[in-house]
Amino acid sequence: DAMVIQNPRYQVTQFGKPVTLSCSQTLNHNVMYWYQQKSSQAPKLLFHYYDKDFNNEADTPDNFQSRRPNTSxxxxxxxxxxxxxAAMYLCATSRDFVETQYFGPGTRLLVL
Amino acid sequence: GESVGLHLPTLSVQEGDNSIINCAYSNSASDYFIWYKQESGKGPQFIIDIRSNMDKRQGQRVTVLLNKTVKHLSLQIAATQPGDSAVYFCAETPGDGNQFYFGTGTSLTVIP
Incomplete structure (x- = not known):
């Protein structure tokens, strides 16, 4: 059973055209993370939520925003x-900090 | 920032042999460690974890070893199978932190 679901799996957008990627979880975890992963690189944390508390990584561009309307x-x-x-965008969840992060399948974004 | 790196970027093994993937970390306060497996086009998949109060943990065909003295982590895969071909990431977090730091990844190729 899917626990962390990401939609869409592939997204094509045009240069400068806003795009929204979504993530949902059935684990009822407190923490949700967004990572950016480029080819042959490790995932790079963009931001996370602990419940409704938002934390932005210092080097995350202002071009990236996030919303968490509810736990899921x-x-x-x-x-x-x-x-x-253009990259793979990964969503992950964990019950709490310093706990295992469970990743979704990712959304691959292509920018034309 | 954190430095979590892998000794070898690529590893090729014969099917049936044992594989060892290594990871070095720099933060002596690192408290929790995870190995992830990432297949092409998919999100990272949890393999095994270990906390700093342990030096060895075993799962099904996998063993993680932690040497805190030299800040070294390894993943051993017994009887490597073609399905084990993937990129393997180590990730660590200090006990008071809120994010995991990922290593650069090792690409494992299993030769039939």
């Missing part, structure tokens, strides 16, 4: 995608 859902908004934003 979290969204990644890219306001003006550039070519350099």
């Amino acid at each position: 859902f979290c969204f990644l908004d890219i306001r003006s995608p550039g070519l350099g934003d």
Whole structure:
């Protein structure tokens, strides 16, 4: 059974056209994370929520925003995608900090 | 920032042999460690974890060894199978932290 679900699995957008990626979880975990992963690189943390508390990593561009309307859902908004934003975007959840993070299958974003 | 790195970027093994993937970390306060397996086009999948109060943990065909003295972590895969071909990431977090730091990844190829 899927525990961390990401939609869509593949997303194509145009340069500068806003795009939203979604993540949902059935684990009732407190923490949700968004990572960006480029080819042959490790995942890079963009931000996380502990419940409704939002934490933005210092080097996450302002172009990236996030929303968590409830425990189950979290969204990644890219306001003006550039070519350099093409990547795999991974959502993860954990019950608490310093606990195992469970990843979704990822959304691969292509920017034309 | 944290430094979590892997000694070898690629590893090729014969089917049936044992595989050893290594990871070095720099933060002596690191408290919790996870190994993830990531197949092409998929999200990282939890394999095994270990906390700093242990030096060895075993799962099904996998063993994680932690040497805190030299800040070294290894993943051993017994009787490696073609389905084990993937990129393996180590990740660590300090006990008071709120994020995991990922290593650069080792690509394991199993030769039939």
